[in-house]
Amino acid sequence: MSERFFVREMAHGMTLLGQQMDQVSSAAMTLVVPAGCAHDPPDMAGAGSIACEWCLRGAGERTTRQLNDALDALGCQHHESVRSEQVVFSAAQLGRNLAAVLEIVADILRRPRLEEETFGPSRALVEQDLASLEDEPARKCSLLLRERFYPSPLGRCAYGTPEGLAAATPQRLREHVAEHFTPAGSILAVAGNLDWPALGDLADRLFGDWPIRRPAAPVPQPPAAGVTHLPKDSAQVHIGLAHAAAPIGHEHYYAARVAEMVLSGGAAARLHTEVREKRGLVYHVASHYHSLKRHAGMFTYAGTRPDLARQTFEMTVAEIRRLGEGVTDEEIVRARTQLKAALVMQGESTSARANALASDFYHLGRLRGLDELSGAVDSVTAEDVLDCLRAFPAQDFTVLVIGPESVDMGVLEA
Amino acid sequence: MSERFFVREMAHGMTLLGQQMDQVSSAAMTLVVPAGCAHDPPDMAGAGSIACEWCLRGAGERTTRQLNDALDALGCQHHESVRSEQVVFSAAQLGRNLAAVLEIVADILRRPRLEEETFGPSRALVEQDLASLEDEPARKCSLLLRERFYPSPLGRCAYGTPEGLAAATPQRLREHVAEHFTPAGSILAVAGNLDWPALGDLADRLFGDWPIRRPAAPVPQPPAAGVTHLPKDSAQVHIGLAHAAAPIGHEHYYAARVAEMVLSGGAAARLHTEVREKRGLVYHVASHYHSLKRHAGMFTYAGTRPDLARQTFEMTVAEIRRLGEGVTDEEIVRARTQLKAALVMQGESTSARANALASDFYHLGRLRGLDELSGAVDSVTAEDVLDCLRAFPAQDFTVLVIGPESVDMGVLEA
Numbered sequence: 045m046s047e048r049f050f051v052r053e054m055a056h057g058m059t060l061l062g063q064q065m066d067q068v069s070s071a072a073m074t075l076v077v078p079a080g081c082a083h084d085p086p087d088m089a090g091a092g093s094i095a096c097e098w099c100l101r102g103a104g105e106r107t108t109r110q111l112n113d114a115l116d117a118l119g120c121q122h123h124e125s126v127r128s129e130q131v132v133f134s135a136a137q138l139g140r141n142l143a144a145v146l147e148i149v150a151d152i153l154r155r156p157r158l159e160e161e162t163f164g165p166s167r168a169l170v171e172q173d174l175a176s177l178e179d180e181p182a183r184k185c186s187l188l189l190r191e192r193f194y195p196s197p198l199g200r201c202a203y204g205t206p207e208g209l210a211a212a213t214p215q216r217l218r219e220h221v222a223e224h225f226t227p228a229g230s231i232l233a234v235a236g237n238l239d240w241p242a243l244g245d246l247a248d249r250l251f252g253d254w255p256i257r258r259p260a261a262p263v264p265q266p267p268a269a270g271v272t273h274l275p276k277d278s279a280q281v282h283i284g285l286a287h288a289a290a291p292i293g294h295e296h297y298y299a300a301r302v303a304e305m306v307l308s309g310g311a312a313a314r315l316h317t318e319v320r321e322k323r324g325l326v327y328h329v330a331s332h333y334h335s336l337k338r339h340a341g342m343f344t345y346a347g348t349r350p351d352l353a354r355q356t357f358e359m360t361v362a363e364i365r366r367l368g369e370g371v372t373d374e375e376i377v378r379a380r381t382q383l384k385a386a387l388v389m390q391g392e393s394t395s396a397r398a399n400a401l402a403s404d405f406y407h408l409g410r411l412r413g414l415d416e417l418s419g420a421v422d423s424v425t426a427e428d429v430l431d432c433l434r435a436f437p438a439q440d441f442t443v444l445v446i447g448p449e450s451v452d453m454g455v456l457e458a
Numbered sequence: 459m460s461e462r463f464f465v466r467e468m469a470h471g472m473t474l475l476g477q478q479m480d481q482v483s484s485a486a487m488t489l490v491v492p493a494g495c496a497h498d499p500p501d502m503a504g505a506g507s508i509a510c511e512w513c514l515r516g517a518g519e520r521t522t523r524q525l526n527d528a529l530d531a532l533g534c535q536h537h538e539s540v541r542s543e544q545v546v547f548s549a550a551q552l553g554r555n556l557a558a559v560l561e562i563v564a565d566i567l568r569r570p571r572l573e574e575e576t577f578g579p580s581r582a583l584v585e586q587d588l589a590s591l592e593d594e595p596a597r598k599c600s601l602l603l604r605e606r607f608y609p610s611p612l613g614r615c616a617y618g619t620p621e622g623l624a625a626a627t628p629q630r631l632r633e634h635v636a637e638h639f640t641p642a643g644s645i646l647a648v649a650g651n652l653d654w655p656a657l658g659d660l661a662d663r664l665f666g667d668w669p670i671r672r673p674a675a676p677v678p679q680p681p682a683a684g685v686t687h688l689p690k691d692s693a694q695v696h697i698g699l700a701h702a703a704a705p706i707g708h709e710h711y712y713a714a715r716v717a718e719m720v721l722s723g724g725a726a727a728r729l730h731t732e733v734r735e736k737r738g739l740v741y742h743v744a745s746h747y748h749s750l751k752r753h754a755g756m757f758t759y760a761g762t763r764p765d766l767a768r769q770t771f772e773m774t775v776a777e778i779r780r781l782g783e784g785v786t787d788e789e790i791v792r793a794r795t796q797l798k799a800a801l802v803m804q805g806e807s808t809s810a811r812a813n814a815l816a817s818d819f820y821h822l823g824r825l826r827g828l829d830e831l832s833g834a835v836d837s838v839t840a841e842d843v844l845d846c847l848r849a850f851p852a853q854d855f856t857v858l859v860i861g862p863e864s865v866d867m868g869v870l871e872a
Contacts, residue, residue: 067481070803100725101735108735112726117792119799122725138799168738176741176761178693181593277691279592311514311536312526321515321522324582327590347590378531385533385552389484393807 047413050240051405052247056256057228060247061401061411063235065394071139071236072394074402075149076130079224081202082262088211088220089197090204092126093170094163095221100124101162104151108162111148120145126202128194128336130406131225136395139237143246146232150250153225163214174203181282181446182328182347189284190334192272193341193442195264226257233401236394271443273450281353281447283346285361288436289333291340292407299432302424304333304342305379306371307364312378314363319346325356331364337407353451361441361455368433376426383421387414461827464654465819466661470670471642474661475815475825477649479808485553485650486808488816489563493638494543495616496676502625502634503611504618506540507584508577509635514538515576518565522576525562534559540616542608542750544820545639550809553651557660560646564664567639577628588617595696595860596742596761603698604748606686607755607856609678640671647815650808685857687864695767695861697760699775702850703747705754706821713846716838718747718756719793720785721778726792728777733760739770745778751821767865775855775869782847790840797835801828 050062084091101108115122115135122135122145133152137145177184190199232251234243290296308315308331319329329346344364348356390396391414404411445451464476498505515522529536529549536549536559547566551559591598604613646665648657704710722729722745733743743760758778762770804810805828818825859865 068806070799070806109726109731112724112731112735113788113792116724116726116796119795121796121800121803136803138802141799165735165738169734169741172738172741172762175693175763179595179696179761280590282593310526310530312523312530317523317526320583321526321579324579324586327583327586347593348586349589374527378527381533382530382535385555386535388552389535389550389808392482392484394803 049411049413051411052244054227054247054251056254058230058232058251058254059405060244061231061233061405062238062240062243063397063401064238064240065236065397068236068394069138070136070394071142071234071238072136072398073134073142073146073149074233074398075133075153076231076402076406077153077225078129078229079131080127080129081200081204082128082197083224083259084197084200084204084208085216085220086197087208088216089200089208090170090174090202091208091212091217091220092131093202093204094167094209094212095217096124096126096131097166097169098158098163098217099152099156099221101166102157102159103148104155106148106151111152114148115145118145128198128200134395134399142234142238143242146246146250154254156221158214158218158221160214163217167209167212170203171206171209174206174209177203181276181278182345185282185284185444185446186343186345188274189286189343189442189444192268192270192444193286194336194339195267197262198264198336198339199267223257223259226259227251227254228256228258231402231405233398233405235397235401267442269440269442271453273445275448276446278447280347281350281445281449281451283348283353283357283360283451284343284444286341286343286442287364287438287440289335289340289342290432290436291338292335296432296435298420298424299428300340300436301333301383302376302379302421303367303371303429303432304331305382306375306429307331307367309379309382314366315360318363319356319359323359325352325359329360335407350448353447357451357453358455364438368430368438371426371429373426376424376429380421380424384418387417463825463827465825466658468641468661468665470668472644472646472665472668473819474658475645475647475819476652476654476657477811477815478652478654479650479811482650482808483552484550484808485556485648485652486550486812487548487556487560487563488647488812489547489567490544490645490816490820491567491639492543492643493545494541495614495618496542496611497638497673498611498614498618498622499630499634501622502630503614503622504584504588504616505622505626505631505634506545507616507618508581508623508626509631510538510540510545511580511583512572512577512631513566513570513635515580516571516573517562518569520565525566528562529559532558542612542614548809548813556648556652557656560660560664568668570635572628572632572635574628577631581623581626584617585620585623588620588623591617595690595692596759599696599698599858599860600757600759602688603700603757603856603858606682606684606858607700608750608753609681611676612678612750612753613681637671637673640673641665641668642670642672645816645819647812647819649811649815681856683854683856685867687859689862690860692861694761695764695859695863695865697762697767697771697774697865698757698858700755700757700856701778701852701854703749703754703756704846704850705752706749710846710849712834712838713842714850715747715797716790716793716835717781717785717843717846718745719796720789720843721745721781723793723796728780729758729774732777733770733773737773739766739773743774749821764862767861771865771867772869778852782844782852785840785843787840790838790843794835794838798832801831
């Protein structure tokens, strides 16, 4: 596919990004606003998630019902999510319906009705989602690990806390939305079948007069870190561990992604081979890289039987540490090939591309083409991976265990 | 995208399907063999899942290690799954690597090593996966509902039972693989950047001399059906209910899919509006259509707090039943638009298209183009939906509840 990128920064700080893709009929949109749960008021954890639900319940001239009808009638498949730093509205539809969907999205962001009677059900849903985590210990383990690993409140779980949700009121939520749904830091990324000049005109009309607000950014505090055991009468022991990695944009970033692949990127990756396949210790064990703007981590999860938990933990830690002793040239070549193939396949999806544009701009302030990405991946050597792991060694693990008992972690002292 | 379909039925009963797609570099493959878990011997439930793990542990000239290395080195993203009727091997890679991946897959299917020492870890993994279901009650609810709904053993849970897994031996598994990994009923579907004539030649070389075996098909017995409560000290009550629907290929099939959209297809769909949005009763409530070759169902799931379970159940059943009173023209138009937009977007993904080719051929014995699908969807009227719901009324629900207590189901008697 040819790559035709467009970037336009609007005067008030919103950025418009585009990638025109040939031979597709769809156009996907990723719109992010800087209202993620790290911005929740300290006594109202979960505010962003309630806001995200509530904004969809009527906006502009449309009631909830009319809003939902209109999006469905446009064949729009949309999804909202609340991340640490951003609220994300993703939508995929035919290119010819993009403008009409964007009109509705502008209403949702700028003119949500936020009516008293829809507040209760919006909050009830977030309460239900928070409660449902109790029945999904693997997911709970991953979310709470992130909370303990990143500087507070950057890793906060988007569903908040029972107390935070209880403290939310319609008036406080309205103020929260007014303050944080702002053009500065917002990004609208579109990929697929699109008309860039027309999209620019539309964005000017829909967002050009969006008032600027500059809310204070949260001031990160040291993370909780350490080792935590949450007792639960679960069938499996859910083990999560995290250690620091190079953020996107860091000189060691591409080496970190190659290291991730060697550790956990495919059937031949070390964790899969040593922990899952040879010993059958766990059905699921994997590491994945995750980056915020200034902090990143390698997050590893394993779920296993209580009687196998210690062995699983020790094998997993040993494999993570062993990376620092070096990787083979075969592993490097394989990791590069996998990363490049994945890039090409993602490049064929309008949704994946819209997400990538928004992510690139947020993290780097610019867009990366396939040539740049492939070249950067190809240039990573075994020595680069070692340098990366010296700069970000496998130590100071943050560990979270959910299960009937904790796990002997003597290996961490070794 | 233009649609260029190819079909070739080989003498021994394997079918080769292709769709050439312009402007993509990837080629996705879906290979199905008729060795799904419905074929597990009655006293060895879970045999198919062990076989699927075991076949990946060395095949042809390659050890486990070499097999995994080779697939990763080709940038192949692969996934294996055991369904009721079939084992599915899905793989996505660059088109130029398709042939090399297919060579390896042919080894896996035809020349798995099935060595004694890799049997134990293979079975241990399936045991772990079965055990992990205890910590995922929502998933367990969906799987066991299907088991009770479909004629036995067609809805069987692929992970089997502790007894079935314990009864498996290397020798019995080898016989199972030899009997069920056969060309008759196997389908190889490829979509994307491909060279059809070359693919045909390759398939002839790799599969042309695959010996024919014709294992007896399982004879379906009446389903367990009815209402089941599995007590569990979970935070939420997990409610699953199922009722019969028109299978793919049935004259009412497209009307059934439109009905599914009206009930649960988007933000404006009835279940979402009435149960989730207006009342905030549940975070997740959805119906989805699922079809085997001769049986199909509409499966509905809701997870909620114990004190809201009765109300949730009653509202959900009421909405499913209310469909039979008619749908509006607006709902029909919206459902059609959503279905058609989804079709176009799926049509841009090589993986989605490879799956669709294999599914079409399995269920219908032929491939459907976008024009046919769009036309069929467009022709569904409100009257067709009513006819469909008269033929497949919302009654005789199979219900499965996992939670601290069951739910008052008096509404089912109404």
